[in-house]
Amino acid sequence: MHTDSIAFKKTGYFSSLICDYLDEKPELKKFYKHFPNVENFKLQIEAKSNFNQQSREILTAVLKKQYQKIEASELSNLHIDLLKEPNTFTITTGHQLNLFTGPLYFLYKIISTINLTKQLKQEYSNYNFVPVYWMATEDHDFEEINYFNFKGKKVHWNKETGGAVGELSTDGLEAVFNLFSQDLGTGKHADWLRELFKKAYLNHDNLADATRYLANELFKDHGLVIIDAHDSDLKRQFIPFIEDELINGTSFKTVAETNKQLVSLGYNIQVNPREINLFYLTDHLRERIVFEDDVYKVVNTNLTWNRSQLLKHLNEAPGRFSPNVIMRPLYQEVILPNLCYIGGGGELAYWFQLKNYFKTVNVPYPMLLLRNSVLVKTQNHHKKLENLNISKEDIFLKRNTFINKKVREISNIDIDFSSQKNALKQQFENLYVLAEQTDKSFLGAVKAQEVKQLKGLETLEKRLLKAQKNKLSDQVLRMTDLQNELFPNGNLQERNVNFSQLYLEYGDALISKLIEELAPLKNKFLIVTL
Template sequence: MPTDCIPFRETHYFSDFICDYLDQKPELKDFYHRFPKLENFEAQIVEKQLAVEAQSRAVLVESLKKQYKNLQASELTAENIESLNAENTFTITTGHQLNLFTGPLYFLYKIISTINLTKQLKETYPQYNFVPVYWMASEDHDFEEINYFNFRGKKIQWNSKQTGAVGHFDTEGLDAVFDVISLEFGAGKNAEQLKSWFREGYLNHSNLADATRYLANQLFGEHGLVILDADDRELKRLFIPQMQKEMLEQTAFKTVSETNKKLEDLELKIQVNPREINLFYIKDGLRERIIESEGVYSVLDTNITWSKSELLEHLDEAPERFSPNVIMRPLYQEVILPNLCYIGGGGEMIYWLQLKSNFEAQNVTFPMLLLRNSALVKSEKQASKLNNLNIQNKDLFLDRHSFINKRVRKISNIDIDFSEQRQQLESQFKHLFDLAEQTDKSFLGAVKSQEVKQIKGLNHLEKRLLKAQKRKLADQIERCTELQEDLFPGQSLQERNTNFSELYLEYGNELIPEIMKALEPLKGEFLILNLK
């Protein structure tokens, strides 16, 4: 299974912010706790062990057992859930939205990164247990972000007028989507497996959270993955002190706003902005912001209001009605889990780096933050074509214009790079500038004007010759660009666009194990993987 790696910065698909974090730039040190190196986990374990109460572990295990009551958990998953009662067990967590049929490929990479890290930690620290957790974003309400997946250039979409937390959504209407994918997937053993997963998951479960749990369990249950739906009354009861502090003291707004100012002073682009109260209210298809004005608390765009005492009483009676937003969700996660490290994408890493001060204000241990593995999967046929066309892996990451120009220059039988001529021209004009300086400085402007004119003419000639060669080599260039488009659909990373079903149709049950063998969560580079 040949592989190649490229530094994240050299792909040009990751922000300077996240690349600076990976490079451990000193100016970012104050925004995280410990960098995710294997040797740093020991101190994180000791700190987290002191912070987690046995009662919290018992509540977590009981909630998980209830959530798995109607699901066939693997023996390893069942053992992992039970082990969470022990003080020497810790979690490695990733989170993701409830995207239809998993959404883009990076859903797989997130979870595989998490599973692989737990294995690596167990080898290094055998006296502890490490459990991989997938946190379902069941309380999210951005339905338009999750109601589709891409398949071979087509958008397979679920249309629904339901509102509120998506995990509560009834799966009504997904039978129509099943009819579409049945035609798209076609026939064959792998196609039938995909259709079976979709049918069992989405047509035989009443809500989106249960459907997603079923599918994730089918894909990763045998590897011990524990799937958590934190939209849970008893789990939220553990979070009451932090929610109370947030509503009464507006803790996150104060701390995160201050952090954001520091990041902006470093000219780094922040991901999220806090609100005065970073909690939603959930009820009967509603998920709306809680706001406060002159001592009165209310739910935006509703008639629901409370006094301070009424709010605290309601929070205690019905904690399940209160839902953390993007600022508070990470805090909730670290309160209810014995967690050491969160694994996420670049955008997630950035907003986590905005939150450390809020964790400190709430006296909650801040986890390690690890960028998930990223990969480009090439088939044997695609790898052979790239080799025949003499296209290097790093060239595939170029934007389309640069990619084409580089290919034209490479395969052309004439040299269309005028860099040497430009250097010669600049050298000649340097001599003319020196001459004008010594004789009559009034000629300096005329010399400069002539230099600009001639370099502009040279550049224009280079572009015209390049354009002519593009026409002459159109067939070869088209083959190259078609291959790049296959691997970078829509000129975007494959992992951000393609659904796993496209690869599963070709590789079947070998797909996940093969990717699992290749991904190294602590390596910190972009993987290019050739699958046979």
């Protein structure tokens, strides 16, 4: 096994915001509290040390109730019990309920979380650190989660849906299982995957329970704690913040101001706040709450309340109120003794919009850590890359850039016309001097001729490059086939391939090897050869 790394910036797949954050650019400091390094976790522990004891008791009770449905490991049960202790803190990641985990980065998020808790325990032995996976059970975008990719095919679940995805019935997944089962083939790894899919989705009634089972089976030996925050006891603790949102619209005001600051620095905005960042949630319904004509309404329904009626309803049924992407992070930090959130680039981008909101409502803002990103390659891939003289930087290049660079390198003729272009420009510099001395009206003609001749050289260079591509087509094809295998559809492997595709080859060693190699605080894109 061999592990290498490359800077996120050099991959070309991450935004300037994320790359600047990793570089700790001073102008971004106002959008977060502490940068994630081992030393700064001491400061974060101090900031979260006054976490409410009653909240700990409620959290533990809710988790124990939820874990009655699955067989937890001793370590996961220990972690749940430890959450009652004032010296216990969580490291949290969150993810949608993607069918059969969705893309590979589901694994990388959770492994990053597990490994960070282990590293922190070594550094701060007087404290306990619990890895938490927050299931996004209240999301309602079924189209984002109802498929996964396996060997170039899309395994798709067709279903009429409405409301929160966690409550979706698993009816219809038997047909998906039958098709997937055929594609798996034979062998002990294929049999294990069949059994995992079957027990997760065919033996559980809803998507939340199925996903909890699945994540537990994959990571229970490492003490992962899985939470479904769609719970009335947990929501009750969030009532004061929901009231503030309904009456004062604090999130909209603070986030809108932060967005202006981010835009002024040249960054794109990940999410835009609404005047009320809450949904109303019932069976088969999750719709926005709005304030119009002096009443509160649920869009696309006939539900309306005045202020006193709505606040009374909130206190009676807090589980009906669901935070959107702007308020969910606050909800997380209110109910968990959390130190750090681990997420992808898109997630961290919207977290950067929230610091001022957290400060305004007086909730400690967590550290933000970019999850590990990984390119997994086989020993065969490793040998091919070496034989074709393809560097780790080369393999991340976009297709045309990659081909052009490699053709220039392996060609036995020089396809770079830079020296000819520079010589031509120098000749025209002399002509410009001559024109200045004779007739300045001649300058336009000189410029036009320079542009024409430079364009001619560029055309010749492109035609020569194309001719060499054709001549070296066999080598180009081997290189592009290899890049296709590692970057399916021209995208990062981790955003496309499902873990089952790799499990077929590596079995249990897949997760164990990744846990050995992933270093969450390294802030590098990892290239792991298994």
